[in-house]
Structure formats: structure tokens, C-alpha cells
Amino acid sequence: MVAQGFTVDLDKPLAFQVGHLGEAYDEWVHQPIVTKEGPRFFHSDFWEFLTLTVWWAVPVIWLPVVVWCISMSVSMGCSFPEIVSLVALGIFIWTFIEYCLHRFLFHMKTKSYWGNTAHYLIHGYHHKHPMDHLRLVFPPALTAIMCFPLWNLAKLIATPSTAPALFGGGLLGYVMYDLTHYYLHHANPTIPVTKSLKKSHLNHHFRIQDKGYGVTSSLWDIVFGTLPTTKALKRAQQKY
Ligand SMILES: [Zn+2]
Ligand SMILES: [Zn+2]
Ligand SMILES: [Zn+2]
Structure with a gap:
């Protein structure tokens, strides 16, 4: 049900409120609040804690995994030039995944209660509070889940000895992103x-x-025609 005229109370946990916005959610979430202070998502301290990630957790946790993946391929006989090309290919494939995730998953249009709630927890919060520094990089638990399909993709397109380095390159691309x-x-x-x-x-x-x-680059925006035109930018600027 769409609750007409529902207003979000920013002083209360947001995660289970935003769904009530219904069709108004999309507009609400794209009106940014630019304070360093982040909102509260959940009542529960445990769940709230899981939504907070310091930026340096990303390299600290994932770079060792990248190194480990590359060393797997080395131990299975990959040469240095092969490793370099596989890692470069992995990074390149990541840039495509990055574009697709952001365009098709993170910016999915929603209006149902759970659709809005899911959108908010995936990417909406970042558009609402873009300067919340503890909610910008992916929480490691989410990245770990994302690793499964990516590892299976690597196994599908590469040989057993090259798959780890290819996956490692993709993961390195994610860290860079x-x-x-x-x-x-x-x-x-x-x-x-x-x-x-x-x-x-x-x-x-x-x-x-x-x-x-x-x-990390505008490459895929150029390929798929999603670069903003200067005209459209000027028009958008006049709104503010
Ligand atoms: Zn976005
Ligand atoms: Zn959006
Ligand atoms: Zn951003």
C-alpha cells in the first residue's frame, strides 16, 4: 500500500521507514543531504554496527586475498607475463561489472515497500547521504557474497591454473573501484x-x-551512451 504523504523521520532509524514512501521514494532518495553525520539505519546496535565500514578495511581485507589468488596461479605454473595479462584482464572485466552493477542493480526503480527498502540498503542510502564516510565502501560481508558468482565466472572462462589470477585481478579491480x-x-x-x-x-x-x-572510468558510459550531455547538465544546473 502506498501511504500518501508519508514523511520520513530522519531522527529515527531509516531502514524500515523508507519503504512507506511508495512511489515518492525515488524522488526522496535522490535529494541528497550533505552532512558528514550519517543516519541511523536500524534500532538494533548489532545490525547497525554491520552497516558501518571504515574505508581502509577494503585494502586490509582484500589485498591479501588478491595476493593469495595470484600466488595460486604462480604455483600452478603461470609465467610472469601470463600473470600480468590475467590480472589486467580481470581489472578490465571488473570495470564492466562495476558499470552494470551501478546502472542496472543499484539504480533499479522501485516503489513497493520491500523494493524501496532493498534499494535503500543497496545504494539508496549513498544517494541520500553521499558524504557518510562510514557508509561508502562495500561492507566486507557483502563483498564476500559477491565473490561467489565472480569466482564461478572466472572458473567458467579460464583454465584451472589461470582462473585464480583472473579472479584476483577482478578483485583488485573492485578494491581500486x-x-x-x-x-x-x-x-x-x-x-x-x-x-x-x-x-x-x-x-x-x-x-x-x-x-x-x-x-573508475567513463569508458562504459561512452560505449553505452550514458555520458551526460553538456546541455542536459546545464538544464539540471538551473534547477538548483
Ligand atoms: Zn549511483
Ligand atoms: Zn538512483
Ligand atoms: Zn558516490
């Missing part, structure tokens, strides 16, 4: 590449949310 995403939100880039990535990601947040899905 999450760190870049954090960096774009919380740092002031000084070189042109990162400056333009930041600009394009902030456009995704604050101007045109259905364009500019690539975080």
Missing part, C-alpha cells in the same frame, strides 16, 4: 584524470542520477 569512489567523495584531486572523475561522479550524485555510472 571502492578506494577511488571513497577518494572522489572525500579528497580534493589535483591531477586532471582524478579531477574529471570527481566532476563526473558529483554530476551523477547532484545533477543527473541516471547518467555517469562509471566510477
